[in-house]
Amino acid sequence: MTTRAIGIDLGTTNSCVAILENGEPFVIPNDEGGRTTPSVVGFGPDGDRLIGQMARRQAATNPEQTIYAAKRLIGRKVSDEEVRRYRDTVPYAIIPHENGDAWLEINGEMVPPTQISAVILDQMKEVAEAYLGEEVHDAVITVPAYFNDAQRQATKDAGRIAGLNVKRIINEPTAAALAYGLGKQDQERIAVFDLGGGTFDISILELENGVFHVRSTNGDTFLGGEDFDNRIINFLLDGFEAEHGVDLKESKGALQRVKEEAEKAKKKLSSQMEANISLPFIAHGSDGVPLHLETSLTRDQLENMVSDLIEQLVPPCENCMKDAGLSKEDLTSVLLVGGMTRMPRVREKVAEIFGQAPNDGINPDEVVAVGAAIQASALNNEIDDVLLMDVTPLTMGIEIAGGLMEPIIDRNTTIPCRKSKIFTTAMDNQDMVRVHILQGERDMAADNKSLGRLELHGIPPAQRGVPSIEITFAIDADGIMKATVKDDGTGRSADLRILPTSGLSQDEIQQMIDAREQYHGDDGKRKELALAKNELDGLIYNTSRNFEDFADLLGPEEEDLIQQALDDAEDALETEDLIAIQDSHDVLAEAAQKLGDAIYKKGQGGGQSSSASSTSSVVQETPEIEEPDFLDENTFDD
Ligand code: AMP
Numbered sequence: 001m002t003t004r005a006i007g008i009d010l011g012t013t014n015s016c017v018a019i020l021e022n023g024e025p026f027v028i029p030n031d032e033g034g035r036t037t038p039s040v041v042g043f044g045p046d047g048d049r050l051i052g053q054m055a056r057r058q059a060a061t062n063p064e065q066t067i068y069a070a071k072r073l074i075g076r077k078v079s080d081e082e083v084r085r086y087r088d089t090v091p092y093a094i095i096p097h098e099n100g101d102a103w104l105e106i107n108g109e110m111v112p113p114t115q116i117s118a119v120i121l122d123q124m125k126e127v128a129e130a131y132l133g134e135e136v137h138d139a140v141i142t143v144p145a146y147f148n149d150a151q152r153q154a155t156k157d158a159g160r161i162a163g164l165n166v167k168r169i170i171n172e173p174t175a176a177a178l179a180y181g182l183g184k185q186d187q188e189r190i191a192v193f194d195l196g197g198g199t200f201d202i203s204i205l206e207l208e209n210g211v212f213h214v215r216s217t218n219g220d221t222f223l224g225g226e227d228f229d230n231r232i233i234n235f236l237l238d239g240f241e242a243e244h245g246v247d248l249k250e251s252k253g254a255l256q257r258v259k260e261e262a263e264k265a266k267k268k269l270s271s272q273m274e275a276n277i278s279l280p281f282i283a284h285g286s287d288g289v290p291l292h293l294e295t296s297l298t299r300d301q302l303e304n305m306v307s308d309l310i311e312q313l314v315p316p317c318e319n320c321m322k323d324a325g326l327s328k329e330d331l332t333s334v335l336l337v338g339g340m341t342r343m344p345r346v347r348e349k350v351a352e353i354f355g356q357a358p359n360d361g362i363n364p365d366e367v368v369a370v371g372a373a374i375q376a377s378a379l380n381n382e383i384d385d386v387l388l389m390d391v392t393p394l395t396m397g398i399e400i401a402g403g404l405m406e407p408i409i410d411r412n413t414t415i416p417c418r419k420s421k422i423f424t425t426a427m428d429n430q431d432m433v434r435v436h437i438l439q440g441e442r443d444m445a446a447d448n449k450s451l452g453r454l455e456l457h458g459i460p461p462a463q464r465g466v467p468s469i470e471i472t473f474a475i476d477a478d479g480i481m482k483a484t485v486k487d488d489g490t491g492r493s494a495d496l497r498i499l500p501t502s503g504l505s506q507d508e509i510q511q512m513i514d515a516r517e518q519y520h521g522d523d524g525k526r527k528e529l530a531l532a533k534n535e536l537d538g539l540i541y542n543t544s545r546n547f548e549d550f551a552d553l554l555g556p557e558e559e560d561l562i563q564q565a566l567d568d569a570e571d572a573l574e575t576e577d578l579i580a581i582q583d584s585h586d587v588l589a590e591a592a593q594k595l596g597d598a599i600y601k602k603g604q605g606g607g608q609s610s611s612a613s614s615t616s617s618v619v620q621e622t623p624e625i626e627e628p629d630f631l632d633e634n635t636f637d638d
Helices: 053-057 081-087 113-132 149-161 172-181 225-244 252-268 299-305 307-311 314-324 344-354 367-379 506-553 556-573 578-601 606-612
Strands: 006-009 014-021 024-027 040-043 049-051 066-068 093-096 102-106 109-111 138-143 165-171 188-195 200-208 211-220 274-284 290-298 333-337 387-389 396-400 404-409 417-423 432-439 449-457 469-475 481-487 495-500
Touching (some): 006 113, 006 367, 024 367, 040 053, 040 113, 049 053, 049 113, 081 093, 109 113, 113 138, 113 149, 113 506, 138 149, 149 506, 165 367, 172 188, 172 200, 200 314, 225 252, 225 274, 225 290, 225 299, 225 307, 252 290, 299 307, 307 344, 314 344, 333 367, 396 469, 404 417, 432 469, 432 481, 449 481, 506 556, 506 578, 556 578
Parallel strands (some): 006 138, 138 165, 188 333
Antiparallel strands (some): 006 014, 014 024, 102 109, 188 200, 200 211, 274 290, 396 404, 396 432, 417 469, 432 449, 449 495
């Protein structure tokens, strides 16, 4: 039996999962009813973890072990300029792995951001499984179009660690275009402008009869909503320090509260002209007096604070149109994706850049997951008539003499693709070549991203310039590259080794897959214990209340029995012993039954029934009430 394939938008700030049901997209809500889930994971001191909204809620009290925006670090080096800048703005610790990759330190342990993304993907998988009532394996996951090879590979690894068979990695703007264009027959040329929590992407596509051809893509992987939030945060911190002489950066808890309030204010200012900011008891003065942060921010002030960020949106859009060979007049529609496109100033800038008002008809938070679900269904043969022709966002090449980069596959080449170039030796009798593989647009190798090195041994002795060494790059439909080096002249087999410069090894990935399975076992036990404790807690509460009010209805023996059962239950609640908790629940429920009987025998129970039935462990059973016929949906219309 083939199981359903899901589409996941693994966002910097929020993630979303969707499927196609009878050809119609459906966004699956999580167990709190949210259509998106915060991409946040919080870790308790003994390794227990909270995901999504629950993780977000405890961020202010557990800032150092609450990881958000892991997507900004995935597949990156600590030495990357952007990571260095970002490191100073987050309360959690970003540390270098031995290969230089940016990892996290959580409860004293080193954790790769890939693993955090895996936890979020696992959660989205569970959301889908809860809805579908069956296991899910196949998924399409989206990434920013501008993600490089290492970031794509790391995202794919995260999917594997989460127990998913990642059928395809697709670009977020392309996914948005799929969602927009499904079923449309006319030829259209559209720009997809995607400004999310951490990244900015712009793509230009041509659509016609189910063929989605990406013409060009551009963007900035380190420009997003968080940069806007940081401007407000700095405004609040500076203002507070000037007024009270207290630096709130010194308290990670206070900083987290400021961060949350800053984002709230930013969102409010998308629909209001002014936002009040209130953070009572945020700090103490030197005399111990509590201090409050009370201020306000206007939309104009915000727009002034972020004017340079708004300007940074322009060059990628212009370069993207130039690469596509199109001008703004050629575009039939501009789609907005990502929560930040709700900001009025962003919309105005988009209208200015493209000379037309953006399309208002799509939901910027969900459209990417919907597009991923469409692609997932197409790959699963659940629907047809969709052909996606995406492009590689960055040039791939190798380092040549003089520290220069020689391109092999140019950016915006349609993928999958394969290209070869012939090189030769630089010295007489050179028996080995070492190929340094690079990705990026700069002329000097050192300014581009290093993807890895290949070595070819066993070249027969020859004068420099004579051997013919063929280097082939092949990029698959996920945008991930494989490189091979061949000695053409002799046709002899050569010794080929890949020395990855970053990313997780197969062993590390396997360890994380094993840890996930272990975690799932532990999570199940933890959940059962938590549920049993909740149930016992509720029963103790209700029984105690009734006992206080109606103890005089009981004989001394019954009174002792209930008191004893209550004491034992309180003791059991303090333990982590599931069996003891369940047993004391049963004993207390039976004792409470005697109280219930006494109350109703005396005919005094009516006023107490609401407290007695407020938990699932009701003292007396309430009969099921049949809904009268007239209580249908229409009754609620007015
Ligand atoms: P995404 O990664 O697409 O979920 O985008 C999330 C980003 O959009 C975060 O930085 C949010 O603060 C931001 N955002 C969400 N809603 C709004 C809004 N109404 N106004 C401004 N920014 C918003």
